[in-house]
Amino acid sequence: MITLADRVSSTAFVHLLCGYTSRIVDALDQQLARDRIWTSTVALIIVLQLSLIFGHRPWLDEWQALQLALQSPTLADLFRNLRYEGHPPLWYLMLRAGGALVGPYNALPVTAAMLAIATQMVIAFACPFSRAERVLLATGTFVLFEFLTLSRSLTLGVAVLVFAMALWRHRSVWLMIALLPMCDFLFGALSGILLVLQWRDGRLWRPGVALWLASGVMAGWSVMPAPDMIPALEHKTLLVSLADYLASIGLLAVPLQWGEHGPTWNGGVPFSLGGFAGILFLLFAATQLRNDWLARALFWGFVALTLGFSVTVYPLPSRHLMLIALLLILLTWRGAADQTIKPSAGFRSWLAVGSACGLFVAAWNFVVPFDTADAAGRAIVSRGLGDKHWMVFPDSRAQGVSALTGIAFERTEARCMQDFIHWNFRSALRDPKRLTTYLRHEVATRGRFYLLSDLPLSPTVPRDLLLPITYIPAGYDAFAYYLFVVGPDRPEVAKNTRFCVPNQRPLRGDTAR
Numbered sequence: 001m002i003t004l005a006d007r008v009s010s011t012a013f014v015h016l017l018c019g020y021t022s023r024i025v026d027a028l029d030q031q032l033a034r035d036r037i038w039t040s041t042v043a044l045i046i047v048l049q050l051s052l053i054f055g056h057r058p059w060l061d062e063w064q065a066l067q068l069a070l071q072s073p074t075l076a077d078l079f080r081n082l083r084y085e086g087h088p089p090l091w092y093l094m095l096r097a098g099g100a101l102v103g104p105y106n107a108l109p110v111t112a113a114m115l116a117i118a119t120q121m122v123i124a125f126a127c128p129f130s131r132a133e134r135v136l137l138a139t140g141t142f143v144l145f146e147f148l149t150l151s152r153s154l155t156l157g158v159a160v161l162v163f164a165m166a167l168w169r170h171r172s173v174w175l176m177i178a179l180l181p182m183c184d185f186l187f188g189a190l191s192g193i194l195l196v197l198q199w200r201d202g203r204l205w206r207p208g209v210a211l212w213l214a215s216g217v218m219a220g221w222s223v224m225p226a227p228d229m230i231p232a233l234e235h236k237t238l239l240v241s242l243a244d245y246l247a248s249i250g251l252l253a254v255p256l257q258w259g260e261h262g263p264t265w266n267g268g269v270p271f272s273l274g275g276f277a278g279i280l281f282l283l284f285a286a287t288q289l290r291n292d293w294l295a296r297a298l299f300w301g302f303v304a305l306t307l308g309f310s311v312t313v314y315p316l317p318s319r320h321l322m323l324i325a326l327l328l329i330l331l332t333w334r335g336a337a338d339q340t341i342k343p344s345a346g347f348r349s350w351l352a353v354g355s356a357c358g359l360f361v362a363a364w365n366f367v368v369p370f371d372t373a374d375a376a377g378r379a380i381v382s383r384g385l386g387d388k389h390w391m392v393f394p395d396s397r398a399q400g401v402s403a404l405t406g407i408a409f410e411r412t413e414a415r416c417m418q419d420f421i422h423w424n425f426r427s428a429l430r431d432p433k434r435l436t437t438y439l440r441h442e443v444a445t446r447g448r449f450y451l452l453s454d455l456p457l458s459p460t461v462p463r464d465l466l467l468p469i470t471y472i473p474a475g476y477d478a479f480a481y482y483l484f485v486v487g488p489d490r491p492e493v494a495k496n497t498r499f500c501v502p503n504q505r506p507l508r509g510d511t512a513r
Helices: 004-032 035-055 060-071 075-084 090-102 104-126 131-138 141-147 153-166 173-182 185-200 206-222 238-253 271-288 293-312 318-338 345-367 373-382 399-405 432-446
Strands: 390-393 409-411 449-453 466-472 481-486
Touching: 004 035, 004 131, 004 345, 035 104, 035 131, 035 141, 035 345, 060 075, 060 090, 060 104, 060 399, 075 090, 090 104, 090 153, 104 131, 104 141, 104 153, 131 141, 131 345, 141 153, 141 318, 141 345, 153 173, 153 185, 153 318, 173 185, 173 206, 185 206, 185 293, 185 318, 238 271, 238 293, 238 318, 271 293, 271 318, 271 345, 293 318, 373 399, 373 466, 373 481, 432 449, 432 481
Parallel strands: 390 409, 390 449
Antiparallel strands: 449 481, 466 481
16 A cells, blocks of 8 residues: 555655756756757767668558559549548648659658758757757657658658747748648647647737638548548447557657567557556646646647547557647747746656657667568569569558569458558458458469468468468567468469559559559
8 A cells, every 4th residue: 555655755756866867967958058069969960860761661651651642643643542541631742742853762761851850950959948958859759760750741740840839939830830730630739729829929810820721621621531431440448448548648758669579669568557657747747837727728638639539539559649748848848938837857857768768769770670571572572472463461561562562462352452552441351260261262262372461370370271481570660571372282373453443553663564
């Protein structure tokens, strides 16, 4: 039983630890006060950021965005394909322009690098925090890796938010506020928070508000789902959904994911630790914003929005919930500029923990590739299997292999080939027994073919039906690749040429349709 004395002792320890960390940050700030050291530090951060971006191996969500942007023949086709994504078009349009300028395989890193350099420079030279606090922020897991290394619409949205902070007292801030709804739904909500803060500051500008409303309407129109779109719903009890949400919030306190075999991007944290850390983070956030009632209300409103969405629509992944941490940073940024909120010892300690985790994740990603789709593609091509008929299960796991090699994969049960995916078909293969029955029927009626999966199917599917070819270990994203031949004793099936999404063009120029 935890006594009052235990609680007092724990609180005193936390205050002592935060005070000690704050003194270390002060000492670091004294060193960074020298312009030569400060300039060198910023340059090192930029070099580190660029090294991470250009050394990063994209995963399926990143490939999906690039494939949609570049394989849609026309802009009309792109907007039609986005009906299955639920995302506004701005990020895809940028990738399409980047592909035209620097080529398809440079579009992701070059676009991300441009946004990342600008964002890091704004943090370094326009943020009202101390120099040491700016370094900790720039090297934290959120900024250095999750937002600026992984190339997604999050990268664009975070860059626009940071630009908005830098341009807060200029009319051009309204362009940033208006762009946010075109990045993502959650960034649309954050744009509303910025609008309220502009109103509080007496800077509401009617043309800017009109531009924001027009952008919001266009973004809303662009994410209207296609009639046959399958919603990504997960059926969980309310209690389980709340527990999962709280555990995910725990990563905002200590942003380092861990799995059974070490650091892993999809590992998360156990609820026993994550839930406790989540509660601590929310208590810390309330303390940090206690001197500004409006900032506190806006913060809790955004938390409530993400909670409601996670419980009633779809559980938001931790990488999206990290926008809660970003909002806390931006509200503190805004308060520090107005001298209404001061970065506390707890805030500085939190930035220091995030920086330590960020530098560790960066080092780990220099050793372990984020994704190993390139190795899976090489394994297929080196065995002379690139022109064979391939199937994928689950149906999204071949994105990177398809993008890198030009090999199309049959979508399980759909009897059509795919490069990128329309979310318009829900698989009924939810256990090994059903999968075995399906594969046996396909072999009996069609013949031998090949299968890519991220699941170790061999222990559950008979060897006379499914024979392993090779195994590609998972990267940091925790997705392994298993290659199989299905029906090894049967005649080979003819390659299917009907595509699930008609009229798409290949990402690789040397790939025949």
